[in-house]
Amino acid sequence: EIVLxxxxxxxxxxxxxxxxxSCRASQAVASDYLAWYQQKPGQAPRLLIYGASxxxxxxxxxxxxxxxxxxxxxxxxxxxxEDFAVYYCQQYGASPLYSFxxxxxxxxx
Amino acid sequence: xxxxxxSGGDLVQPGRSLxxxxxxxxxxxxxxxxxxxxxxxxxxxxxxxxITWNSDTSAYADSVRGRFTISRDNAKNSLYLxxxxxxxxxxxxxxxxxxxxxxxxxxxxxxxxxxxxxxxS
Numbered sequence: 004e005i006v007l008x009x010x011x012x013x014x015x016x017x018x019x020x021x022x023x024x025s026c027r028a029s030q031a032v033a034s035d036y037l038a039w040y041q042q043k044p045g046q047a048p049r050l051l052i053y054g055a056s057x058x059x060x061x062x063x064x065x066x067x068x069x070x071x072x073x074x075x076x077x078x079x080x081x082x083x084x085e086d087f088a089v090y091y092c093q094q095y096g097a098s099p100l101y102s103f104x105x106x107x108x109x110x111x112x
Numbered sequence: 113x114x115x116x117x118x119s120g121g122d123l124v125q126p127g128r129s130l131x132x133x134x135x136x137x138x139x140x141x142x143x144x145x146x147x148x149x150x151x152x153x154x155x156x157x158x159x160x161x162x163i164t165w166n167s168d169t170s171a172y173a174d175s176v177r178g179r180f181t182i183s184r185d186n187a188k189n190s191l192y193l194x195x196x197x198x199x200x201x202x203x204x205x206x207x208x209x210x211x212x213x214x215x216x217x218x219x220x221x222x223x224x225x226x227x228x229x230x231x232x233s
Contacts, residue, residue, distance in 0.1 A: 095219065098174075
């Protein structure tokens with residue numbers, strides 16, 4: 004079973020700062036199979052990044068993804084007020100077919 | 113605009129059955145695999161089940177296999193999740209999610225807002 008562990012659990016930053024969120028897998032994940040989502044209170048998750056580094060349609064350029072193997076990173080270059088939310092990484096693979104990290108809450112400092 | 117609208121969530125007693133529905137619009141429904149994902153405060157996001165575009169293949173999380181059945185009606189642009197023998201730990205917000213292709217979906221590119229299922233006596 005592939006377990007995804009995100010760090011930190013909570014990240015407190017100010018608008019304009021750079022955010023770096025980590026997702027570590029218990030086993031290697033193919034880059035094609037790693038995605039990131041943003042979720043705001045009361046809303047559905049929104050796809051940000053797929054294939055570890057490709058931005059989904061309509062996602063601003065300040066969001067970028069990187070990494071390979073067991074270590075992946077979501078970076079938000081300059082935080083906007085609307086970026087404060089919870090972020091999840093997700094992998095596709097065998098057993099379970101899909102799994103998610105526990106989430107990182109990005110809060111305003 | 114892609115829209116997914118879930119319904120059917122309710123307060124239900126343990127042991128009963130329930131069917132969740134998802135109405136899709138804004139895309140060619142029968143071209144894409146579809147999934148159910150649930151969310152709880154304690155366990156976070158958990159993929160529950162998925163079905164290919166033509167219903168040829170369905171898959172389930174170990175935690176629900178044997179009690180949950182996913183199905184779709186392409187003529188009605190609708191996805192369903194039938195749940196038997198409801199348990200307290202099925203309590204969750206259930207999301208309908210669109211896969212990126214008709215078969216292997218590495219990720220979910222659109223999600224509905226969810227329907228809340230509460231299992232309690």
